[in-house]
Amino acid sequence: MIESAARRLAHELVNRREAINRELSRNGVRFGIYKNGEYHDRLFPYDPVPRIIESDEYDELEKGLKQRLSEGHLLRQGHHP
Numbered sequence: 001m002i003e004s005a006a007r008r009l010a011h012e013l014v015n016r017r018e019a020i021n022r023e024l025s026r027n028g029v030r031f032g033i034y035k036n037g038e039y040h041d042r043l044f045p046y047d048p049v050p051r052i053i054e055s056d057e058y059d060e061l062e063k064g065l066k067q068r069l070s071e072g073h074l075l076r077q078g079h080h081p
Helices: 002-015 017-026 055-076
Strands: 030-035 038-043
């Protein structure tokens, strides 16, 4: 019973991917990347399938997220780089 409910939920999430991505776009959920020295604004895509990453890659992501959170906190406190 739980397995079939989980399957139905997964199917629903996949079917709603485009609608969810449109809603994210409408609400301005975006991120930026630098490529070849130029800033590129991107939509933050919704993907119902979780990404599996290796622990060393996770450790690197965790360091970067902590750094960004710390910098964001400092900016909110009025400190500028």
